[in-house]
Amino acid sequence: MNNDPIVFQMEQAKGKPQSYRKSKHKKICPFCDIDNLTDIYEQDGEIIWLKNKFPTLRDTLQTVLIESSNHHGDISTYSIEHNRKVIKFALHVFEKMNSSKKFQSVVWYKNYGPNSGGSLIHPHMQIVGLEHENGYKYIHPNNFEGETLFNNGNVEVNIAQHPVQGYTELNINTLNKNNLDLWADWIRSGAKYMLNVMYDGRCDSYNLFFYPREQDGYCAKFITRFNAPPYFVGYKLSQVNDEITLDKEAHRFRKFFDEGSKLENEK
Template sequence: MENEPLVFELGIAKGKPHSYRKTPRKPVCPFCEVDQLTDIYEKRGEMIWLHNKFPTLRDTVQTVLIESNNHAGDIANYTPTYNRKLMRFALACFKKMNDSGKYRSVLWYKNYGPRSGGSLEHPHMQLVGLKQLDGYKYLQQNNFVGISVFDNQDVEVNIATHPVQGYDELNINLLKDSGQDLWSDWIQSGVKYMLNIMFNGRCTSYNLFFYPREDGGICAKLIARFEAPAYFVGYKLSQVDDEKTLQVEAEQFRHFFDNGSQLE
């Protein structure tokens, strides 16, 4: 399998705002200036789906979904009701882009925190259409299965035994559209668990990736972000915790959800 990298256009990136750079003054957040936004596709209350003003990747169409007008907002602090609306809107936008037939593949993901690879703090997701590349070619089906946390006819939750990067990745699978609200609740609970419990509060950044399943569902995968392991950087070898540790983590996550962590 030959490597096919995405080409990054540095010239376009030079004018891009960045929340995490050390500057004398705090940069102005473009997502807070709603009246200045252009190229908007759809709006639903505070949620806005629009064209990315800085399309830094060649042969792609890059779009942004602004989650909220609250600059400090995040999945972890939205009300469950708002988070459910957000996930429904984002899923609808993804399906519209994915079903358009214009792209070889469409990527949907979220960066949160200074180590996530993101540039702006304001809560947002990204939906990127790849014209030439298969964005999923390096993934395996076993990346989305693992030690069970929860399972019913609509939603299945597990801790990955074959993670994409490692060490502990939470897979939250939407099996049927009727489970969207429960799926959203598990995602919110997973974010809270990852930021507050899983690493004893040491995790400040995460990525949330969404993958279309072969059965028509969607897998939401939560990956904590620290420094990337050398084995992954140099060899694309992911690492995973031992079976006993994963079992304990699964029990703790299930208990966390059952105790109402996702409720208002």
């Protein structure tokens, strides 16, 4: 298999704002400065889909989806209703780009936290069209499988037994689009669980990747972000926790979702 890396254009990155880099000068967050946003494709209230102002990747169309007007917002802190709205809007945007036939593949992901590889704190997702690259060539069907902790026929949730990177990855699969609200609710719980419970709250960063699957299905995969393990960096070999640890995590996540849903319904 050929390794054809995506080319990063350093010149295009000049002037790109950075939330995590220390600076003596306070800069206005570009996603807070709504009146000066340009190249907006679609908008639904505070959710805005627009062209990335700093297209650093060659042969791509880089777009951004601003999730909220709250600079410090996140999936983990949104209301149930707002999170459902964000997920459905982002899915609509992804499918619109994917069906345009302008790209060999389209990828959809979210960075959160200082170790996620992102540059801005303000909550946003990225939907990127790759003109000549298959963004899924290193992804395999078993990356979406694992120890199932929930399955109602529309939504299946598991702890990955064949992670993309490792060690513990949460897979939230919608097997069809018949219950997107439940899918979004599990995604919201996954973000809360990853930041507050997994590793006893020591995780402050995650990536969330969305993968199209067969028959209108999708997988939302959470990957914790610490320093990447050397086996993955040097050899693309992922690592996975032992069976006892995975089983324990599956039971804890299911209990966390059930208790959180109960509390939400009691409000």
